[in-house]
Amino acid sequence: MAALDWPEFVRSVFSQEAAFYLSVAVLVVGVVVAYGVWRWVHGFLARIGVPDAVEGTPFERTAQSLGTSTAGIIAQLAALFVYIGMVITALSVAQLLDVEFFWSRLTGYLPRLFIAALAIIVGLIAGDKAALVVSDRLRSIKLPEAGVLPELVKYSIFYIAALVALAQIGVATSALLILLGAYSFGLILLAGLAFKDLLAAGAAGVFLMLNQPYTIGDRVRIGDRQGVVQEIDMFVTHVEDEGTEFIIPNQRIFRDGVTRVRD
Amino acid sequence: MTELGELVEDLVTDVDAVFLFSPSGSYFKQFEEIDVDVVVVATENAVGAEQFVELPLEFTDVIGRVRFGLEGAHGQELVEDGDEILCISKVFDDEMDTVMRVSSTEFTQTGVYDLFVNSRAEPSVIRDVFEVAVELGKKGQKGKPVGALFVVGDAGKVMNKSRPLSYNPFEKSHVHVGDPIVNVMLKEFSRLDGAFVISDSGKIVSAYRYLEPSAEGVDIPKGLGARHMAAGAITRDTNATAIVLSESDGIVRAFKGGELILELDPEEY
Numbered sequence: 001m002a003a004l005d006w007p008e009f010v011r012s013v014f015s016q017e018a019a020f021y022l023s024v025a026v027l028v029v030g031v032v033v034a035y036g037v038w039r040w041v042h043g044f045l046a047r048i049g050v051p052d053a054v055e056g057t058p059f060e061r062t063a064q065s066l067g068t069s070t071a072g073i074i075a076q077l078a079a080l081f082v083y084i085g086m087v088i089t090a091l092s093v094a095q096l097l098d099v100e101f102f103w104s105r106l107t108g109y110l111p112r113l114f115i116a117a118l119a120i121i122v123g124l125i126a127g128d129k130a131a132l133v134v135s136d137r138l139r140s141i142k143l144p145e146a147g148v149l150p151e152l153v154k155y156s157i158f159y160i161a162a163l164v165a166l167a168q169i170g171v172a173t174s175a176l177l178i179l180l181g182a183y184s185f186g187l188i189l190l191a192g193l194a195f196k197d198l199l200a201a202g203a204a205g206v207f208l209m210l211n212q213p214y215t216i217g218d219r220v221r222i223g224d225r226q227g228v229v230q231e232i233d234m235f236v237t238h239v240e241d242e243g244t245e246f247i248i249p250n251q252r253i254f255r256d257g258v259t260r261v262r263d
Numbered sequence: 264m265t266e267l268g269e270l271v272e273d274l275v276t277d278v279d280a281v282f283l284f285s286p287s288g289s290y291f292k293q294f295e296e297i298d299v300d301v302v303v304v305a306t307e308n309a310v311g312a313e314q315f316v317e318l319p320l321e322f323t324d325v326i327g328r329v330r331f332g333l334e335g336a337h338g339q340e341l342v343e344d345g346d347e348i349l350c351i352s353k354v355f356d357d358e359m360d361t362v363m364r365v366s367s368t369e370f371t372q373t374g375v376y377d378l379f380v381n382s383r384a385e386p387s388v389i390r391d392v393f394e395v396a397v398e399l400g401k402k403g404q405k406g407k408p409v410g411a412l413f414v415v416g417d418a419g420k421v422m423n424k425s426r427p428l429s430y431n432p433f434e435k436s437h438v439h440v441g442d443p444i445v446n447v448m449l450k451e452f453s454r455l456d457g458a459f460v461i462s463d464s465g466k467i468v469s470a471y472r473y474l475e476p477s478a479e480g481v482d483i484p485k486g487l488g489a490r491h492m493a494a495g496a497i498t499r500d501t502n503a504t505a506i507v508l509s510e511s512d513g514i515v516r517a518f519k520g521g522e523l524i525l526e527l528d529p530e531e532y
Binding site for chain 2: 212217219228238240
């Protein structure tokens with residue numbers, strides 16, 4: 001590894017003391033660079049609107065109660081990792097550590113650790129945010145059972161975030177991955193089964209909306225039902241006949257065809 | 264001062280229910296501790312009251328507000344005939360300043376509540392159309408007073424009982440009332456003659472319709488014009504609700520089942 005020659009290279013160019021001073025200088029530069037990174041990350045996150053996006057999530061609230069914020073934590077984390085990297089560089093320049101061991105293990109490990117921490121934070125926030133959005137959407141449905149859905153979404157995201165983090169720090173995650181695969185397969189299968197008719201009706205509805213083969217007020221016959229069209233929307237068509245209102249799924253209209261009755 | 268209190272006491276003794284009109288959360292809390300039926304009447308149930316009547320419009324007129332609240336409570340069977348009701352309401356300021364005692368039998372049912380809640384069209388659609396009509400009545404079209412006729416609900420039947428006067432500007436469009444842009448469109452098209460036809464879910468089906476229901480047996484107050492007669496007649500012939508803005512006196516009127524149900528002066532809103 002080229003990096004291994006660094007301390008030796010410094011020694012061959014400068015004296016032993018110079019190498020020591022250089023490592024001290026690296027430490028000082030590390031502080032400055034870490035501060036710069038902290039400022040830049042903080043500013044960058046603020047500019048892309050992270051503080052607004054995470055507003056109200058439990059993670060942000062916990063951070064607030066500790067006197068900081070999500071953006072602050074991420075910025076501090078980035079600064080910390082940069083600083084640790086600098087310290088290791090300084091130590092290795094001064095040859096105070098077993099250089100070979102540290103260079104090969106820790107430097108390879110540091111970025112991964114950082115990404116793992118980032119994955120955890122992003123996962124926590126995204127999970128809570130998604131749960132909030134879903135429960136907001138479901139607010140009009142006053143059904144206690146609907147409360148399960150946001151939780152399900154939240155923990156699914158947590159699970160994936162944990163998986164990413166574990167994989168980053170090198171824990172064997174193949175068993176968890178298989179579990180995730182089985183879970184998502186089941187979810188897609190169930191969703192496909194559940195939404196099959198809705199999707200078909202929606203696709204037919206788009207055609208009906210665009211082409212309008214019949215409009216409100218027309219007398220039509222669909223299958224064995226005849227009446228006046230009262231309403232057409234994405235999924236269903238309302239046809240009324242003498243006080244009886246048929247609500248017909250749009251894919252039925254497509255399959256059976258429409259007969260327009262003109263007198 | 265105690266004498267004054269005694270005099271007013273008559274108002275509050277033996278009431279069966281208290282109606283709070285748009286109360287604040289803390290004001291409503293005070294009443295929870297008292298052993299009396301509390302009904303909240305407001306545009307939205309912000310205080311989470313169990314007994315709640317939704318106002319479709321912010322009635323500035325107290326009588327209209329009380330009447331709607333009472334009819335709503337009647338419709339939901341929150342009160343019975345002969346109940347004595349205390350109404351506490353805001354009139355001038357943002358604070359409760361008016362106490363009124365009414366007997367639920369004193370009001371004849373005018374069907375105002377029925378108009379909104381039990382019409383074919385959704386209550387929010389009727390409310391949106393009302394808002395358009397009121398706004399149009401306030402400002403007119405480019406400053407000039409205009410008239411307009413909206414037929415809401417039962418659109419299929421209404422379309423069969425009317426004919427187009429010209430091309431339908433809303434053909435093949437999927438616009439709904441309540442959308443601010445669509446409301447502007449409606450106001451622009453109000454200079455066209457004829458009626459607007461709006462479906463149960465608020466879709467604007469057509470403008471420029473000439474209504475031709477049979478006007479036989481329609482009894483509307485004398486002095487109203489052809490537009491009102493057409494509105495009354497179409498609601499008698501179909502299950503639609505008609506909302507009319509009068510060009511001559513600028514008043515918004517609602518018809519249902521061939522009868523005049525509600526009169527609103529746009530200037531008061």
